[in-house]
Amino acid sequence: xxxxxxxxxxxxxxxxxxxxxxxxxxxxxxxxxxxxxxxxxxxxxxxxxxxxxxxxxxxxxxxxxxxxxxxxxxxxxxxxxxxxxxxxxxxxxxxxxxxxxxxxxxxxxxxxx
Ligand SMILES: [Zn+2]
Numbered sequence: 001x002x003x004x005x006x007x008x009x010x011x012x013x014x015x016x017x018x019x020x021x022x023x024x025x026x027x028x029x030x031x032x033x034x035x036x037x038x039x040x041x042x043x044x045x046x047x048x049x050x051x052x053x054x055x056x057x058x059x060x061x062x063x064x065x066x067x068x069x070x071x072x073x074x075x076x077x078x079x080x081x082x083x084x085x086x087x088x089x090x091x092x093x094x095x096x097x098x099x100x101x102x103x104x105x106x107x108x109x110x111x112x113x
Pocket of ligand 1: 073074075076077089090091092093094
């Protein structure tokens, strides 16, 4: 399952951070999931609850944001926000769009104790 491996990577990252910044526990985690990432925020939350047992992130509050997807429109030569990967350009209706990010999981903010 895609979400499980993402969460395992996230725990690894938190453990590295805890060594670098000398904290024991994570109390709050804010994540951003790209619109194009094919990750279901609810599935991610469920997977994270499984993976974080007996880790420094057990009991932390988890906020998951889903920022709009960004694409580059060839027709108006501008960056646009679109709700899904298959949406046309909201300004000119063009379909020649290249994704700009929005396909990954980002750790936005961490509160630690
Ligand atoms: Zn356009």
